[in-house]
Amino acid sequence: MVAIFRQYRYNKHSDKTGVNICVKMEENMDIISRLEQVSVSRFHYKLLVMTGLGWLFDAMDTGIIAFVLPVLAKEWALTATQVGVIGSIGLFGMAIGAVLAGSAADKWGRKAVFAVTLLIYSIATGLCGLAWNYESLLVFRFLVGFGLGGELPVAATLMAEYSPAASRGRFIVLLESFWAGGWLAAALISYLVIPYYGWQSAFFLGSVPALYVFFIRLAVPESIRFLIDKGRQNEAAAIVSGIEQAAGIRPAAQPMAAAKTDMPAAAGTKIAFSELWAAPLAKRTILLWLIWFGIVYSYYGIFTWLPSLLVKQGHTVIKTFEYVLIMTLAQLPGYFSAAFLVDRIGRKATLAIYLAMSAVSAYCFGQAGSAEVVLFWGSLMSFFNLGAWGVVYTYTPELYPTRIRAFGSGWAAAVGRFGGILAPVIVGYLITGPEGFAQVFTMFTGVMLTVAVVVWLFGEETKSRTLDEISQ
Template structure:
């Protein structure tokens, strides 16, 4: 029995949940930083006298950094390892977040936001790749969606920091708190294993054997040590240089196109909506404190969205779950944009968060499944990078729409159209991967 088959036969155990928490905390810190900038923007706009267009550029600059980081980190993770790149990118965005608290003008903040985005964009696809490569096939979707659920916890932390810290200690302190995750790297280096598939791909069989043996022991599974365990026919040979054009070979072109459409649309809608949400609500007449309370409630609604998607993704499949959640997110966004009483805004805003973030969990499940080990992080990184360009456009476009005297109704109607288009693309062109091993899917 070869190493990969030994890994995949291990049932869900304490090891898998430990890895989920290790990668999930990194995800939580990412979301905390992304959320903090959304809550800081309305305060900063008042203090620095920023226009709507300038506010949009602050949001877009972070996304530009994420696009660059996703491509470079994805390639680096396939070359140097998932664990190493995860740690390095975590340090980069943590330190850069602290520097945002030292920003002395608009231009310096833009530069620091680019560095923050670079680290964030590099970490997310790498963490998802690592979790996918360790998860049992029958539970892989559930684990990746649960990993993504840490994003909601991070936004919740950002909302709490903004609610309690910014009014009392200023926006700078919120950024300084966002620098603390850098300390987490020391724990990651000790507790997180390298990807078995990566080690096999690089010819490091002894290291892979040692890790699999420890996981088997912790799960109470009898180790099967045979000569065949020293070779793995399911992983492609190491040493072949990864090139961009491989994503466009007949084997992967359709998958690449579909993933790029999904990523562009979901990132465009998410960052366009949630980067601007506190500011848009302030412009509708809500106070800053009341706005933070509303967004905090909407953020809490993300958690059941993730958990419901985690339940469905391994039962009805990736394709159906993703298409349904995107379509319902579109419907919720439309009615949220129509405004109304505080109760109506909270209802549709919460449903929008529920379905949009549930869809995100499925996207992070789906993406690494569609590429083989040798280019898994590379392909996932490129898909994420294309998405980040959607995120770059969205905050800026919303800024221009607001500057052009267009209101919430027009803004959210636009996002409704985008999400519906992506839902249709998933339904028409998506390939179901539920319950299949990574090697079966990528062959």
């Protein structure tokens, strides 16, 4: 995985004549063209696994708090509103983390921010196990959310910038599929550990991913497009040469002793929020913000509360963990089916269909009575909802140019997190009514159907287009 770093030689003309600038621009396009021409290889799958493991750890932490809440609510005598606030405070941290990390990733690089944010949420997760009261847990959950919110869009951006255009959608959905693995890990930890060793032990296990940062620093390369955007052509060309050499498609460039020929970064590299609202990005920004708000509102409102909701329906804690584990398993075929469709029928159709079917499943789940019906519709809801998530993470970085890709993706994710902040609190309020369970899922049905219609009417198709073609 670690690229063979070699230097890249280019002509030295005077910048005053403008010739050197043209030569450098041609070389930048050549580097990107060479990267695009590398077909799917072992390199891409290794990068998928390396970024995917970070994704898995994110999901494991999110899942752990969902399983801890019903136990914690009983032990600390928490109200439904307090339980909702615990779920929401992490989303508030994620919103802030997504914006700050996105901006940092466009300034200092995807790789560094990916590693730092993973370290933050891992340490903070361990601190949750030391929480001594409700208020201290809120502080630690905010820090966990900050790290989580920063890591997710940055990892998706990095994977998108390395994936070949024809299979980019598949790779990003497969990256998102690691989320199901993290929830499975959380379900297993909760089922096997919490009943015997207490809820604190689940958080301590959630801090283990901090050790993974060392592997990231060794094995994950920096984004080629980021390096070129910052004037670091030699590094970019060296990484591409290493990828080509590993794939056996052409000889790597010969090394050059000096590395001072990198083009200086373009002037005015400071990223402004107003850029998200300049044509043609304004329409894309509005679309993505609506999608993110709706899908995050639905997901965190449903799945953060799911174990607690089932307990309130009369199921035991152990049985609830079993049911959620089965529903979580349904996420994997949901991801894989979306990965199959996203590069065939496109992002727009796949996302709209999966959101609509998730809405139907949510409504039927809310009306279910027996355990068998709950499991059936809950599994379908999980299948379609998480498949839709995979497409959202594919779609988002594609709609922004390199210079603000992580920044734009971070803002979209941040807006979504505010939906996630509202949802657990609103669920906590609705669930206290006599028809609370049905009302909650009727609400989520309406939200997901609305987003599906918005995608179908206003979505832009990006299937099989290179990132440079989309950003024009």
